[in-house]
Amino acid sequence: MAFSDRQTATLALAHALSAAERGLPVIPLSPTKLPALRSPHHDDAPAPGAARCRGECGLLGHGVHDATTDPAGVRALFAAAPWATGYGIACGRPPHHLIGVDLDTKGETDAVAALRELALRHLFTLPPTVTVVTPSGGRHLWLTGPPDVVVPNSASRLAPGIDIRGTGGYLVGPGSVTAHGAYRLAEGSAGRDPAPCPRALLALIAPPQQARHRTAPNGPPPRGAGLIHFVLAAHEGQRNTRLFWAACRAYENGLGDTLAEQLIGAAVRTGLTEEEARATVASAARLTTRA
Structure with a gap:
């Protein structure tokens, strides 16, 4: 069956509506299994430090962030992507x-x-x-x-x-x-x-449960909390780099032994394997503790 066949698109919409009826948020997919709608910000130059839009602009094309269980919303998504041959479930x-x-x-x-x-x-x-x-x-x-x-x-x-x-x-x-x-x-x-x-x-x-720090109400965050958050904010392609940088700063400030396990746990949470994370932290320790 050709992917342009109207029947294929109609069946995809029918299956998506059935899934949405069961409480499963859906988006239309292309034959490549990728979201069928192109990002409305595809040609925009990202502003330095600006957060990536996750649909707050109100336009369609934000991938999984468009997923909905509302029948009218599902129909609108597929109407905007008549070439869709499948659907994704968020x-x-x-x-x-x-x-x-x-x-x-x-x-x-x-x-x-x-x-x-x-x-x-x-x-x-x-x-x-x-x-x-x-x-x-x-x-x-x-x-x-x-x-x-x-x-x-x-x-x-x-x-x-x-x-x-x-x-x-x-x-x-x-x-x-x-x-x-x-x-x-x-x-x-x-x-x-x-x-x-x-x-x-x-x-x-x-993700591993983060160590809980007891602090007084409205008191300052525990030392090193910023380094943990820095690692947790890493995206694919920057996980090792962020972890290594944070571990170096921790060891330089005498917090390496205290924060090592938390840094490793944060890195694993972003998608690194524990073996990779431990190797990166160990490299940072060796680099910063050389005589």
């Missing part, structure tokens, strides 16, 4: 606070087996839940998380081929058609609701 949003576990099966990667090994090692059982089969034969497992836990997106951090779709990410919805094929519900998934994420698995994918 993760981390109420009422489901969806978490996606993306299991890759390409080549020699067997993420399904890797997840089973993790379950045995950390003593959790994956409950029956909504499962979507991808065109390549992979699996997307849908789980729900608690409303007070922000699960970050990650790629192969748990094990090769296991990606996590959390807050700020999205899952390709079943019924979507892409350049590589269609996404479909696995047998037994129709009518099923996403199951709660096992606590042990949630502990593996959620």
Whole structure:
């Protein structure tokens, strides 16, 4: 079926409306699985220090930030993108606070087996839940998380081929058609609701709890808090650089041993592996403590 076929677009909208009716916020996707609407700020030169618009301007084209469960809003999104052949479901949003576990099966990667090994090692059982089969034969497992836990997106951090779709990410919805094929519900998934994420698995994918500092009401923030926030604000491509800079400043000011674990935890929360974060902090320590 050609991607320009009106029937494909009509089916994509129908599937998206059905998902929205179940409380799942949706956006239209192109055949490449990317958001179908181009950013209205694509040609704008970003102002120094300006925060990235997340839809506050009122225009469409802000990716997952456009996601909605309102039927009229869904229709408006698809009317603006008549070339859409699928839909994405925003993760981390109420009422489901969806978490996606993306299991890759390409080549020699067997993420399904890797997840089973993790379950045995950390003593959790994956409950029956909504499962979507991808065109390549992979699996997307849908789980729900608690409303007070922000699960970050990650790629192969748990094990090769296991990606996590959390807050700020999205899952390709079943019924979507892409350049590589269609996404479909696995047998037994129709009518099923996403199951709660096992606590042990949630502990593996959620950011580590930050150390709590007791301070007097309205008192000054604990020493080094600014360095932690500096690391937490890192975007992809600057995580290691920010972590290294913050760790150097910490060691130069005699706070290295105190802040090391918090800096590592903050870096892991942004998407670095713990091994990478520890290596970066160790490099900063060696550099700043040389005689």
